Amino acid sequence: MATAMLTCSCCLRFKYSPEEIEQRHKSQQIDRMIERERQSFRRQVKLLLLGAGESGKSTFLKQMRIIHGMRFEPEAVKEYQQTIYQNLVRGMRVLVDARDKLGIPWQYESNSEAGEVVLRTDPNTISEPVPFARLSPLLQALWDDSGIRTAFQRRSEYQLSDSVEYFLDNLHRISRLDWVPSNQDILHARRATKGVVECVIPIRGVPFRFVDVGGQRSQRRKWFQRTNRLEESRNVFDTIVNHLAFGNVSVILFLNKTDLLIAKVRSGHTDIRSHFPQFTGDPRDPTDVQTFILSLFSSVVRRRRRSTGIGGREGEERTQPLFHHFTTAVDTENIKVVFGAVRDTILRRNLEALMLQ
Ligand SMILES: Nc1nc2c(ncn2[C@@H]2O[C@H](COP(=O)(O)OP(=O)(O)OP(=O)(O)O)[C@@H](O)[C@H]2O)c(=O)[nH]1
Ligand SMILES: [Mg+2]
Structure with missing residues (x-):
């Protein structure tokens, strides 16, 4: 077999014209390109970012x-x-509206x-530096007023975007006419x-395709009336993790906004037991609260997930471990560490899967 492939160029000279040789060469080049594409597609890692609205999916993608x-x-x-x-x-x-409504x-x-x-x-009329700079002294005066601060502290009673505090604390810098958003500002921008x-990002020679799916807004509004954000997230996770279509997919749970959770638990303004009376730990201890939240999520995993054959026989039914990470998507150093671990696991599994093919 090997000898059949040893085509000697002197034979080619007699058999093919220079144009034909050139064409064959081109065709071989195309074959090689197609093969490379095929290989790269096979190796491609697809990461779906799923979760409730405002949970931080797009922020994670910005970090990537x-x-x-x-x-x-x-x-x-x-933009x-x-x-x-x-x-x-x-x-x-x-905030102004909430101060009024809360009296x-x-x-x-x-x-x-x-x-x-x-x-x-x-x-919508404030999208340029000059009109914003004109308005900013008013925003600053309001943010300095204890009435607005009290309304801000009671934000769990209404809906306020999580980045408002960061931007108001940086108002002086943002109001400058020559201000250009830093990466940190961009990470907090909410749209x-x-x-x-x-978005495809080559990582260690492997194309990672990140798919960021916007949270379901129509359902979200319904949820607001009867559940809090944590329950909303758990509902979304329940739907995903137990969905038939995801039976063969590895799931990694990111419990995001750890910074806000820790601040909330330590502040003493809210108590997890008012929403979850079954909580038995110390409501002022972030670790106790995190352990409890994780158990809320792991307890909804109902389906016995189908093994991909790695570390078990092909098609064997078994429960896949639920990988999880507590994350702060606006913190680049934190995401670097977390994603480093996730990336290594994915690449290792990817390689194992390719070797089994
Ligand atoms: N403090 C803090 N803010 C965060 C964190 N993650 C995201 N945010 C902020 O939360 C807001 C919502 O984040 P997004 O990334 O837009 O949320 P999303 O999941 O893409 O939301 P949809 O597109 O509506 O589905 C943004 O203002 C982010 O800056 C976090 O870990 N800590
Ligand atoms: Mg988003």
Whole structure:
């Protein structure tokens, strides 16, 4: 067999014209390219980011870009800048409205007028540095008012975007006419994902295809009336992990917003037992609360997941371990460490699967 493949070039000279040789060469090149593509497609890792709205899926994807050295294009940075101005105006409108509805008095009565101005401002009209800089002294005065701060502390009683505090604390810097959003600012920028966003990042020579699926908004509104965000997330996880279509898929659970959870538990403003009376640990101990939350999620895994054959016989029914990580998606160092572990596991399994083929 090996001898049949040893085509000597002197024979070719007699059999084929130079054009034919050139064509054969080209055709071989194309074959090799197709094979390379096929190999790369086989090795491709597809990562679906699923979860409730506002849980941090797009933020995780932004981190993937940052960590793997993919810069944000100037146009994208400009869009984030506009989003951040709007996040700030919207956030303050929610706070002013909440202060009023909760009946919290102003610290300085003069801020009542500033509140009115902000309520009358359409966030969509504030997308450029100059109009934003004009409005920002009012935003600052309001943020400094203890009435607004009290309303902010009671944010669990209404819906306020998680990044509002970060942006208001950085208002002075953001109001400068020459301000350009940093990576940290971009990570906090909040814009709901519409539809599906895909992004391929080569990692250690393997293409990772990240698919970011926007949270289901229509259902979310329904959920707000009867559940809290944690329950909403658990419902989404239940649907995914027990879904037939995902029987063969590895699931990694990211319990995100660890920074906010720790701050909340330590602040003493809320008590997990008011939502989950079955909690028996110390409500002021973040580790106790995290262990409990993890058990809430692992307890919904009903389906015996189908083994892919790795570490077990092909088609054998067995429960796959549930990998989990507590994450803070806005913290690049944290995501670097977590993703490093996830990446190594995925690449190892990928290699094992290829060797079994
Ligand atoms: N403090 C903190 N904020 C976070 C964290 N993860 C995400 N956020 C913020 O939470 C908000 C929502 O995050 P997104 O990434 O837009 O959420 P999503 O899951 O893509 O939401 P949809 O697109 O609506 O499905 C953004 O303002 C983020 O900056 C986190 O770990 N800690
Ligand atoms: Mg999103």
